[in-house]
Amino acid sequence: MTRSTTISGAVTWFPHQHFVNGDWVSAEKEDVRPVVNPATGLAIAQVAWGHGRDTMTAIDYAHQAFTSWRRTSATNRATLLSRVFAVLMANKSTIGRIIALENGKPIEQAAGEVDYAASFFRWFSEQARVLSERAVSHPDPSTHTIVAQEPLGVVGAITPWNFPLAQAAKKISAALAAGCTVVLKPAPETPLSALALAWACEEAGLPSGTVNVVHGDAESIGKAMLEHTAVRCLSFTGSVKVGAELAGKAAAKLKIPHLELGGNAPFIVLDDADLPFAADQLVKLKILTNGQTCVTANRLLVHRKVADVFTGMVLSRFQKIKVGDPLDPETTLGPLIHQQAVEIARNLVISAVEDGAHCVFGRPEDPLELDDHLQKGTFFPPTLLTHCKNSMQIAQTEIFAPVLPVITFTDDDDAVALANDTSYGLAAYIYSQDTIRANDIASQLDVGIIGINDMRPLRAEVPFGGVKESGMGREGGIEGLMDYLSAKTISTHRHGVDTNNYAI
Numbered sequence: 001m002t003r004s005t006t007i008s009g010a011v012t013w014f015p016h017q018h019f020v021n022g023d024w025v026s027a028e029k030e031d032v033r034p035v036v037n038p039a040t041g042l043a044i045a046q047v048a049w050g051h052g053r054d055t056m057t058a059i060d061y062a063h064q065a066f067t068s069w070r071r072t073s074a075t076n077r078a079t080l081l082s083r084v085f086a087v088l089m090a091n092k093s094t095i096g097r098i099i100a101l102e103n104g105k106p107i108e109q110a111a112g113e114v115d116y117a118a119s120f121f122r123w124f125s126e127q128a129r130v131l132s133e134r135a136v137s138h139p140d141p142s143t144h145t146i147v148a149q150e151p152l153g154v155v156g157a158i159t160p161w162n163f164p165l166a167q168a169a170k171k172i173s174a175a176l177a178a179g180c181t182v183v184l185k186p187a188p189e190t191p192l193s194a195l196a197l198a199w200a201c202e203e204a205g206l207p208s209g210t211v212n213v214v215h216g217d218a219e220s221i222g223k224a225m226l227e228h229t230a231v232r233c234l235s236f237t238g239s240v241k242v243g244a245e246l247a248g249k250a251a252a253k254l255k256i257p258h259l260e261l262g263g264n265a266p267f268i269v270l271d272d273a274d275l276p277f278a279a280d281q282l283v284k285l286k287i288l289t290n291g292q293t294c295v296t297a298n299r300l301l302v303h304r305k306v307a308d309v310f311t312g313m314v315l316s317r318f319q320k321i322k323v324g325d326p327l328d329p330e331t332t333l334g335p336l337i338h339q340q341a342v343e344i345a346r347n348l349v350i351s352a353v354e355d356g357a358h359c360v361f362g363r364p365e366d367p368l369e370l371d372d373h374l375q376k377g378t379f380f381p382p383t384l385l386t387h388c389k390n391s392m393q394i395a396q397t398e399i400f401a402p403v404l405p406v407i408t409f410t411d412d413d414d415a416v417a418l419a420n421d422t423s424y425g426l427a428a429y430i431y432s433q434d435t436i437r438a439n440d441i442a443s444q445l446d447v448g449i450i451g452i453n454d455m456r457p458l459r460a461e462v463p464f465g466g467v468k469e470s471g472m473g474r475e476g477g478i479e480g481l482m483d484y485l486s487a488k489t490i491s492t493h494r495h496g497v498d499t500n501n502y503a504i
């Protein structure tokens with residue numbers, strides 16, 4: 001079947017309702033909200049807006065489905081997950097277009113997000129099959145002990161708008177592989193990608209109730225997830241503030257919090273780096289998802305010996321960034337998600353300049369030239385700030401805009417100290433031709449993932465997650481599966497033999 005999207009009506013091949021127990025249903029209050037294309041300011045869809053009651057119902061169904069899904073053989077689970085992979089890949093361009101329309105990232109990146117999201121279904125389909133019990137030797141030969149891995153139960157998943165398909169896919173694929181069922185609440189800005197994923201799950205033949213999507217009022221949906229006793233894990237990706245609040249409430253209800261929060265990644269350029277290569281990678285990373293990625297290069301830390309020449313290379317690459325319509329294949333930078341994001345970024349830049357930063361690109365005299373249909377879009381110019389200090393607000397905040405502060409360092413110890421001087425601990429990047437030196441620095445950084453001469457260390461095969469205020473728990477890798485499992489010990493004593501041994 002050929003499916004199409006248009007600028008005005010983003011999606012015509014699945015309903016804009018909630019997906020609950022295998023059905024597309026309206027919100028109980030018959031409420032809808034618009035989804036806005038941030039590049040044009042135009043509404044592209046009206047989507048059902050749910051509340052706590054809708055969520056409670058979805059959780060009831062997810063709980064019902066859990067009783068049979070947990071007993072579905074690993075082989076069958078794996079087959080179904082691999083079918084979701086296939087459905088996503090078969091519809092890559094259409095789903096990519098939906099992501100570009102509602103999130104604003106350039107179309108090529110949006111298609112890449114479909115690949116990335118699908119890769120988690122493939123990886124976890126494989127992991128579902130290798131998951132096995134372990135036999136443990138027992139001092140009493142008449143006793144046989146095994147340790148099984150049991151699914152936690154219903155997972156309440158809450159996702160942000162920056163990777164609207166991939167963030168949902170990471171949680172759903174791992175939870176399903178483990179034998180859990182899921183109720184997902186996507187971000188209000190980007191519900192269509194999550195609904196496209198629900199549709200892919202339906203097409204793949206996942207049993208009703210295993211995956212449910214309720215879009216709407218964050219507070220009442222979150223509250224329902226916290227209050228329903230069937231929810232055993234709250235898996236959240238978003239801001240530190242909301243994550244910390246939800247984690248506290250989840251802990252009070254003895255639900256397991258799984259948190260992927262913000263980042264403040266240093267991009268460290270040593271004096272022996274391949275500078276043109278590092279500059280290419282830095283700018284590519286910085287403008288990924290229009291600067292709104294938790295693992296982006298939030299701060300450039302550059303050795304002072306090469307700072308001027310390297311900053312010049314970055315500047316020349318910033319000048320070539322093509323700001324425009326995300327649907328135009330030539331575009332390399334689209335809009336920010338909404339006007340509030342523009343205001344926050346603008347204030348950060350103003351405060352940095354007041355504190356002594358030099359704005360060398362993105363100044364008022366470098367205006368954006370946008371087509372007529374983009375005049376109401378929420379665009380922000382690529383901005384390069386030199387003479388920054390690590391103590392500035394801009395260096396201590398997750399920027400979430402195409403703004404790069406440049407900070408210099410004197411030696412490797414100084415670089416490590418600056419890199420770690422943040423409340424976050426998600427990602428870091430080190431560029432050097434001496435990989436022993438780079439690995440020595442890597443071993444001293446308090447973060448969850450590091451790229452050495454590699455701006456994209458994330459893969460479905462490796463665990464991703466943070467330390468410090470960047471969160472707890474991992475997505476991807478075998479660790480990502482373990483987070484949705486709980487060990488259960490079963491000790492079987494051979495009938496009729498009573499060793500009566502209390503000492504062991």
Ligand code: ADP
Nearest residue numbers: 158159160186187188218219222237238239242
């Ligand atoms: P951002 O600032 O990037 O939007 P948020 O942490 O505010 O980050 O949002 C991430 C996700 O958390 C979104 O789906 C949002 O709707 C949801 N969210 C925000 N506040 C709450 C809350 N009080 N309870 C549950 N979910 C929430």
